[in-house]
Amino acid sequence: MKMISRSIYKVPKGKLLKIRLNYNEKTNSIDEISITGDFFAYPEEIIDFLENELKGTLLDKEIIFKKIDSIIKERNIEFIGVNVEGLTKGILMCKK
């Protein structure tokens, strides 16, 4: 079953994260994700990359956290107004 959902999450001491998520309820995995909001990320291209990398990922707190965390550490990404915890939380808030 294809699900379409969205979340709005104010990152503590940070910015407003707005996520749109298409996911497969049966496999509990991400089909398509769009991460938007008034945060900062350096370099900016990382968000497109993350959206792509997250496709097919299980909607599991630990798995999503580790996936994003390893990508931003590997690529030396700097987030301002958002963080890995916030992104993980915003994504999982989309799950009905």
Add this chain to the structure above:
Amino acid sequence: MKEQWRLIETGDNTAFTNMAMDKAVLVSISRGKVPPTVRFYRWRPSAISIGYFQSLEEEVNLDICKNFGVDYVRRITGGGAVYHEKELTYSIIISESHPKIPKNIMESYRIICGALIKGLKNLGIESTYVPINDIITNGKKISGNAQTRKEKTVLQHGTILKDVNIEKMFFLLRVPNEKIKDKLIADVKERVTSIKHVLEKEISFEEISTAIKSGFEKEFNIELVKGTFTEEEEELTKKFEKECFSTNNWNHRR
């Protein structure tokens, strides 16, 4: 002798031209063609700019903007949606390796906002920097700022509010929940101010830009010398305006 940086005052332009000019100077600086550059500018017609990561359709009431002749554009910097009307906008573009600009992003916000704070002080306004990207006076925001770093170059631009019309801003912007719009407007009115409100009088754009110019000179211990775009920058501006900032492809990409 003090180090000389370039000051460009471009007056009124469309949102698309303004964003193209900032990017053109960024490319020019990254190629080592010109000194660090401060630009002062305004928006005609008035316009909304949204942050790089924002969804245009989610943030902006596109039909209303079209009806009222308000332009909208996506910035190359992150941050939030801004309605640009009665404000002086600045940009500073400088090589990331320049000794006067901190490597640390938050530190560089603080230093650049420090120039604006010194400038506001010249107008008799005491203000402070509040991370992440605001300058506040008496607890209210008077300036918002956004920075990007690409091609080994720092670009920060931001607004200095001369006057502000919160109702109009919310008329043009979309909010997640229409039912609480009135409360949101009341909240924002409590949190945002302008030079006009603080000084209780109108002052000219020239007075503001003169004050901010000297704020930059003091903060960075440099001299700002009035200049113009190079031919290459003029060409790049046209190119970026046409190929990027005026296109649906760019503005609707999120």
